Amino acid sequence: MKLQKLLESLNAIVPYKGENPEITSIENDNRKVQKGSLFICIKGYTVDGHDFAESAVKNGAVAILAERPLDLEVPVLLVNDTTRAMAVLADAFYGQPTKSLHLIGITGTNGKTTTSHLIEKIFADAGEKTGLIGTMYTKIADKTIETKNTTPESLTLQKTFKQMVDAGVNTAVMEVSSHALDLGRVHGCDYNVAVFTNLTQDHLDYHETMEEYKRAKSLLFAQLGNTFDLNMPKFAVLNADDTATEMYSRSTAAHVVTYGIEQEADIKAKNIQMTPKGTVFDLEIKGVSYPIRMQLIGKFSVYNVLASISTALVSGIEIEQIIQSIESVEGVAGRFELVNAGQDFTVIVDYAHTPDSLENVLKTIQHFAEKKVFVIVGCGGDRDRTKRPIMAQIACKFATDPILTSDNPRSEDPVDILNDMEAGVQGENYQVIPDRRKAIFTAVSQASPGDVILIAGKGHETYQIIGKEVLDFDDRLVAREAIKGR
Numbered sequence: 001m002k003l004q005k006l007l008e009s010l011n012a013i014v015p016y017k018g019e020n021p022e023i024t025s026i027e028n029d030n031r032k033v034q035k036g037s038l039f040i041c042i043k044g045y046t047v048d049g050h051d052f053a054e055s056a057v058k059n060g061a062v063a064i065l066a067e068r069p070l071d072l073e074v075p076v077l078l079v080n081d082t083t084r085a086m087a088v089l090a091d092a093f094y095g096q097p098t099k100s101l102h103l104i105g106i107t108g109t110n111g112k113t114t115t116s117h118l119i120e121k122i123f124a125d126a127g128e129k130t131g132l133i134g135t136m137y138t139k140i141a142d143k144t145i146e147t148k149n150t151t152p153e154s155l156t157l158q159k160t161f162k163q164m165v166d167a168g169v170n171t172a173v174m175e176v177s178s179h180a181l182d183l184g185r186v187h188g189c190d191y192n193v194a195v196f197t198n199l200t201q202d203h204l205d206y207h208e209t210m211e212e213y214k215r216a217k218s219l220l221f222a223q224l225g226n227t228f229d230l231n232m233p234k235f236a237v238l239n240a241d242d243t244a245t246e247m248y249s250r251s252t253a254a255h256v257v258t259y260g261i262e263q264e265a266d267i268k269a270k271n272i273q274m275t276p277k278g279t280v281f282d283l284e285i286k287g288v289s290y291p292i293r294m295q296l297i298g299k300f301s302v303y304n305v306l307a308s309i310s311t312a313l314v315s316g317i318e319i320e321q322i323i324q325s326i327e328s329v330e331g332v333a334g335r336f337e338l339v340n341a342g343q344d345f346t347v348i349v350d351y352a353h354t355p356d357s358l359e360n361v362l363k364t365i366q367h368f369a370e371k372k373v374f375v376i377v378g379c380g381g382d383r384d385r386t387k388r389p390i391m392a393q394i395a396c397k398f399a400t401d402p403i404l405t406s407d408n409p410r411s412e413d414p415v416d417i418l419n420d421m422e423a424g425v426q427g428e429n430y431q432v433i434p435d436r437r438k439a440i441f442t443a444v445s446q447a448s449p450g451d452v453i454l455i456a457g458k459g460h461e462t463y464q465i466i467g468k469e470v471l472d473f474d475d476r477l478v479a480r481e482a483i484k485g486r
């Protein structure tokens with residue numbers, strides 16, 4: 001694509017001196033630049049991409065997009081915000097791929113990964129070719145690709161959508177993190193359905209206040225419904241039981257569909273009964289009731305299922321087909337995943353790493369527990385510090401045997417993180433075992449028949465980040481080892 005043509009997508013005049021070269025790729029990492037690339041300088045949290053512009057030109061870049069003048073022999077185009085411009089250019093460069101996809105975006109503090117998998121399954125069972133982008137991986141039809149972020153930056157994102165379109169995918173489901181919304185990673189994405197799970201405390205290291213965090217999430221709904229499509233109206237699927245829904249409902253020009261358990265909602269769950277093997281409830285839609293018998297456990301799972309059912313319904317999938325899919329879901333990796341290695345007590349690995357998710361999972365366990373409940377929990381380093389004492393409090397309140405340990409300490413001293421946690425539980429009964437492996441082995445050695453051990457925080461993760469090292473670590477494998485060694 002010619003540079004001038006590409007720039008038209010910015011909807012603003014970007015004056016520059018020089019020729020109108022053919023752009024063969026867009027890159028924001030000088031190490032990936034090839035002959036014909038447009039190099040975009042991004043001021044990051046670690047380094048400033050403007051410092052790599054000269055090297056990019058040496059590597060073959062024929063134009064540079066920057067926020068400040070640079071003395072280079074190729075055209076330098078100036079914009080106020082290169083990150084946001086990059087998102088719009090990427091969308092144009094890859095041929096606006098999201099216009100050819102039924103795109104579903106999910107935001108919320110907890111439940112995004114779970115809900116995205118449920119939705120993907122419903123669409124796949126209905127015969128659609130699906131794509132998925134989220135915390136665990138990116139999936140393009142049957143191909144799985146490793147990812148670093150829950151929502152990738154815009155270049156990767158739009159390239160992925162293009163690959164999906166090329167592979168014949170028609171429905172794409174993605175998690176949209178609050179960081180991505182705030183940093184404009186999803187500008188240019190044309191969503192058909194935007195889903196809200198819930199809003200509780202997390203990421204205050206980044207957003208600083210809950211109001212700011214709430215506002216960041218509202219951007220998904222504000223972006224939705226701004227383009228009119230008679231063939232495919234746009235929908236915001238909102239949780240009626242969460243107070244943030246009122247704001248998100250006001251933020252969007254799209255149709256609003258609500259789901260819930262407590263408040264009035266378009267799609268409701270009633271008469272919920274939990275068993276250790278699953279959950280039974282009545283699904284109510286427009287006065288018609290459908291009995292649901294699913295394998296997922298806990299009230300929070302009912303919310304995820306309601307969000308998924310609502311999304312599929314507004315997308316035109318038949319209710320009978322949807323119910324069949326939901327009832328056949330066994331679970332999502334690392335979410336309330338049982339570890340069975342022949343032991344006579346229950347071991348659950350779960351990704352709860354926020355106060356609300358930890359409380360929900362522990363309450364669900366309490367509902368069935370007849371004996372002791374162990375919880376092994378830590379808090380990630382270089383992340384929201386204010387959630388640490390709260391998570392320790394929840395561990396002590398809802399478990400009989402809490403063990404505070406390390407999650408991913410990253411650049412922080414694990415003992416400092418544990419001190420932050422302990423500040424919330426002075427005078428309570430708990431153990432502190434900084435080594436996560438030792439913590440798991442201890443709980444397993446102390447458990448008696450009928451007890452439950454919840455290993456929280458890392459779910460599907462197969463690593464532990466200590467300092468700059470990424471070490472092999474999988475809660476499920478360590479738990480198995482500990483059980484075998486008993």
Ligand SMILES: CC(=O)N[C@H]1[C@@H](OP(=O)(O)OP(=O)(O)OC[C@H]2O[C@@H](n3ccc(=O)[nH]c3=O)[C@H](O)[C@@H]2O)O[C@H](CO)[C@@H](O)[C@@H]1O[C@H](C)C(=O)N[C@@H](C)C(=O)N[C@H](CCC(=O)O)C(=O)O
Nearest residue numbers: 028029030042044045046047049052149150151153177179
């Ligand atoms: C705070 C944040 O969001 N950081 C993201 C950001 O990294 P950064 O700002 O440090 O980038 P940088 O290293 O300073 O680089 C700046 C620029 O220079 C370029 N560069 C850099 C080095 C070089 O040699 N040459 C070069 O050209 C880079 O390509 C980049 O364009 O850009 C990177 C590439 O896109 C992201 O991977 C990275 O996410 C980091 C890993 C991160 O931890 N992000 C978290 C906070 C995050 O985004 N989390 C959310 C939510 C998770 C949830 O679901 O709860 C997520 O969506 O993942």
Ligand SMILES: Nc1ncnc2c1ncn2[C@@H]1O[C@H](COP(=O)(O)OP(=O)(O)OP(=O)(O)O)[C@@H](O)[C@H]1O
Nearest residue numbers: 109110111112113114135300303335350351352357
């Ligand atoms: N609807 C929900 N409400 C509250 N807690 C939930 C809900 N769904 C899942 N959880 C809890 O939150 C944990 C994380 O779930 P999931 O991975 O689906 O969330 P996520 O929003 O994708 O998280 P992340 O932002 O880290 O990617 C689960 O392991 C479970 O403990």
Ligand SMILES: N[C@H](CCC[C@H](N)C(=O)O)C(=O)O
Nearest residue numbers: 353379380383407408457458
């Ligand atoms: N996407 C979340 C994941 C947290 C997972 C937990 N294990 C941790 O490392 O804190 C984050 O980056 O905040």
Ligand SMILES: [Mg+2]
Nearest residue numbers: 112113135175
């Ligand atoms: Mg996720």
